[in-house]
Amino acid sequence: MQKMANGKYKRVLLKLSGESFCERGGFGIEGSALSSISERILEARELGPELAVVVGAGNFLRGESFSKVSEIPRNTADYMGMLATIINACALQETLERLGQPTRVLSAIEVSAICEKFIRRRALRHLERGRVAILAGGTGNPFFTTDTCAALRASELDVNLLVKATKVDGVYSDDPEKNPEAKMFEKLSYADVLEKDLRAMDHSAITLCRDNDIEIVVLNIFKKGNIARAIRGERVGTLISSS
Numbered sequence: 001m002q003k004m005a006n007g008k009y010k011r012v013l014l015k016l017s018g019e020s021f022c023e024r025g026g027f028g029i030e031g032s033a034l035s036s037i038s039e040r041i042l043e044a045r046e047l048g049p050e051l052a053v054v055v056g057a058g059n060f061l062r063g064e065s066f067s068k069v070s071e072i073p074r075n076t077a078d079y080m081g082m083l084a085t086i087i088n089a090c091a092l093q094e095t096l097e098r099l100g101q102p103t104r105v106l107s108a109i110e111v112s113a114i115c116e117k118f119i120r121r122r123a124l125r126h127l128e129r130g131r132v133a134i135l136a137g138g139t140g141n142p143f144f145t146t147d148t149c150a151a152l153r154a155s156e157l158d159v160n161l162l163v164k165a166t167k168v169d170g171v172y173s174d175d176p177e178k179n180p181e182a183k184m185f186e187k188l189s190y191a192d193v194l195e196k197d198l199r200a201m202d203h204s205a206i207t208l209c210r211d212n213d214i215e216i217v218v219l220n221i222f223k224k225g226n227i228a229r230a231i232r233g234e235r236v237g238t239l240i241s242s243s
Helices: 031-045 063-068 074-098 120-128 146-156 190-195 203-211 226-231
Strands: 011-016 050-055 103-107 132-136 161-166 187-189 215-220 238-241
Touching: 011 031, 011 146, 031 050, 031 074, 031 226, 050 074, 050 120, 050 146, 063 074, 074 103, 074 132, 103 120, 120 132, 120 146, 146 161, 146 203, 161 226, 187 190, 190 203, 190 238, 203 215, 215 226
Parallel strands: 011 050, 011 161, 050 132, 103 132, 161 215, 187 238
Antiparallel strands: 215 238
16 A cells, blocks of 8 residues: 555545534534535545545435435436435535635536536546546436445445544444443444444445455544545544455
8 A cells, every 4th residue: 555745545545424504403514514624525535535525415405315205206216316416515515615625527427517427537537636526416326325336436446444434433233322231343344334334334335345455434424534544544433444
């Protein structure tokens, strides 16, 4: 694994949940949350790694959940969620560029007026030129989560570390918001996550990372400095790796 001047990893993919674009329990995009995310991304870039970002859309709509409480079929609901990720991606791009960080949005769904189509070689070129590549539109297919998209893009782009930024401190034995006795794990193997059916990421995402030897760190994005600490190789959140 190639070392960097200040960080451990050459290329990092950051998976942002849609909820990080607003206050807890909120809806849509809030300026203060957007600025906070952007500042954390800039802090990570200053450590040297090339940085790709996959965004979710839980602050607007989750396809599977929405289809269950409406008459919208799952296929259409999932595409609606993919479109919502593009809204988040464009907002993040504009904020980053206002702060001086060159950024490109690449989407699995073509929306040519506001973003580029995701093409692997094009994404790699942006990364090599020091741009943050925001990857929107999920995988471009229904029935796949943005966690699976993050693992897929990390595999395609030869990423060394996948950081899943969430609203909790790491991976727990149970839901910490419902069970105060839930235990947080500092380190897990891919096999541990799959065998214990832990709610870290989808099984397909864990399997992709395992097969491509991509380390995963699950951490709390709301704690300042966490992402930078993970990139420096410091102990933070939960590390998921081969051993």
